[in-house]
Amino acid sequence: MRELCLYIPNSKRTLFFAVGGGGDIVLTTVLALSYERCGGTAFIGGIVWERYTVDPFPGPIHLSEFKNVSLEHYNYIVVNPESYAIRNGNVVVPQIVRVSKAINREMYVFDIFNGPKSLATALKDFTEFKGIDHVIGVDVGGDSIATGFEDSLWSPLADAISVAALAHLSNAYLALASPGADGELDVEYILTRISRLAKFNGLIGGYVIGYKDVEMLEMLAKYTVSEASIAALKAFKGEYGTYYIRSGSRKATISPLSLIIFILEASIVARDSVARFIYDSSSINEARDILNALNIYTELDFEEDLYREILAGAKIEEIDLNSVKERGRQKLINRHLARIS
Numbered sequence: 567m568r569e570l571c572l573y574i575p576n577s578k579r580t581l582f583f584a585v586g587g588g589g590d591i592v593l594t595t596v597l598a599l600s601y602e603r604c605g606g607t608a609f610i611g612g613i614v615w616e617r618y619t620v621d622p623f624p625g626p627i628h629l630s631e632f633k634n635v636s637l638e639h640y641n642y643i644v645v646n647p648e649s650y651a652i653r654n655g656n657v658v659v660p661q662i663v664r665v666s667k668a669i670n671r672e673m674y675v676f677d678i679f680n681g682p683k684s685l686a687t688a689l690k691d692f693t694e695f696k697g698i699d700h701v702i703g704v705d706v707g708g709d710s711i712a713t714g715f716e717d718s719l720w721s722p723l724a725d726a727i728s729v730a731a732l733a734h735l736s737n738a739y740l741a742l743a744s745p746g747a748d749g750e751l752d753v754e755y756i757l758t759r760i761s762r763l764a765k766f767n768g769l770i771g772g773y774v775i776g777y778k779d780v781e782m783l784e785m786l787a788k789y790t791v792s793e794a795s796i797a798a799l800k801a802f803k804g805e806y807g808t809y810y811i812r813s814g815s816r817k818a819t820i821s822p823l824s825l826i827i828f829i830l831e832a833s834i835v836a837r838d839s840v841a842r843f844i845y846d847s848s849s850i851n852e853a854r855d856i857l858n859a860l861n862i863y864t865e866l867d868f869e870e871d872l873y874r875e876i877l878a879g880a881k882i883e884e885i886d887l888n889s890v891k892e893r894g895r896q897k898l899i900n901r902h903l904a905r906i907s
Contacts, residue, residue: 570776571603577699581692583676584612584662585703585710585728585740586721587626589792591662593743594704595669596779596786597827603778609696611642611674612704613685614651614660615724615865617812620791622876623654624869626724626850629677639695641688642676661790668789678727681847685727686734693737701738703728703832706794707748708756710740711763711830714840714862720750720816720891721865726841727853733836733845739770740832744824747797749816753823760828768834775802775825797824815887861902863895 574580582598584590591612598608615626631651635643647667651658666673676688689701703710710725732738742760746753763769775783775798783799793811801824811818836842843860844853854866871894875885 569603569778570600570774571778572597572600572773573604574601574606574700577606579607579609579696579698581609581611581674581689581696581698581701583689583701583703583728583732585705585732586724587613587615588617588620588661589790589795590704590706591665591673592783592786592790592792592795593706593798593827595665596775596782597702597704597741597743597773599669599782600773600779609674609692609698610665610671611676612662613678613724613728614662614675615678616658616660617791618869618872619882620660621653621656621658622873622882623656624873625866626678627651627653627658627660628679629675632675635675638674639688639691641684642674642692644672645675646672661792664789665786668786678724678731679850681849681853682727682730682841682845683734683848685731689731689735689738693735699737701732701735702741702829703732703738704741704743706743707750708742708745708759709748709750711742711756711759711835711839712751714843714857714860716751716755718750718752718816719862720868722840722857722862723850723854723864723866726839726844726857727847727850729832729836729839729841730845730847732832733841735832738832740830740835741773741827742830743827744794744797744801745826745828746819747824748794749811749818753819753821760830763830763834763838766834766838768831768838770829770831772829773827775827777802794818801825813883813887815891858898859902861895861898863891863898867894867898
């Protein structure tokens with residue numbers, strides 16, 4: 567049987583970019599290596615924003631916090647198997663470094679602190695320097711195509727900044743992998759969103775994860791911490807149904823759809839998702855403020871609220887994450903009501 571691989575017409579060199587930080591880099595790498603099996607040259611990178619169990623200090627990891635790296639340009643760095651970060655005095659080994667160690671390959675980290683236009687400039691500089699034909703952002707789960715107002719949404723900020731940055735480029739796409747695997751948006755809802763984007767000519771194509779990809783997933787799972795990215799692995803082995811992730815705060819879905827990766831036009835996604843609100847923002851804090859003004863609670867808000875509880879002496883495993891989120895959302899609503907009263 568001929569093995570599956572990702573073929574991109576008129577493309578010899580492509581950057582695969584993990585849009586949400588953390589575990590997105592796992593399937594980003596799987597997709598990149600599939601592309602290389604078809605004869606292309608892949609560059610693998612993304613932003614780095616670890617989940618609270620790996621790095622409880624709020625916010626993404628800044629480039630300056632990385633150690634044992636090389637700086638190829640002022641707005642991105644190259645990490646290797648020996649890289650790590652220092653966050654608030656603690657050593658953090660991000661998922662992108664763990665993947666780098668697993669496949670013994672350098673990978674690229676980009677910064678989102680200065681907002682989507684700055685990230686777009688970094689990506690443009692990188693693609694020109696490396697002679698890259700396309701940029702494919704990779705999101706596991708589907709929150710990248712959210713409107714921002716879904717009650718179940720947990721992490722709109724990083725994805726919105728990344729999607730907005732991709733939309734500033736002329737050669738960028740969004741790969742939405744394993745719908746519903748992150749426990750944020752319902753699978754049926756994600757499919758309606760994809761159908762809506764398709765009506766605007768935003769659906770380009772797709773890819774189905776095969777046995778070679780699963781072999782890589784199995785290997786990467788031994789090195790990384792990512793509940794969403796292994797949904798495809800479980801689906802390939804015949805698991806079906808729902809299960810709780812993130813300390814029971816979310817319910818994720820596993821089905822044959824977990825093996826599907828939808829390729830979307832990034833500019834069209836940005837025009838019909840939360841990214842449209844922060845398209846021209848100049849920093850992560852400005853983007854957060856814009857979303858907060860719309861009563862959209864972000865992962866940065868959540869991490870700051872969670873960290874306050876940790877500083878007060880609470881243990882992460884004993885904190886009710888849903889309660890933290892709901893209290894935070896209510897604070898936003900109360901702040902908005904106070905402004906208009």
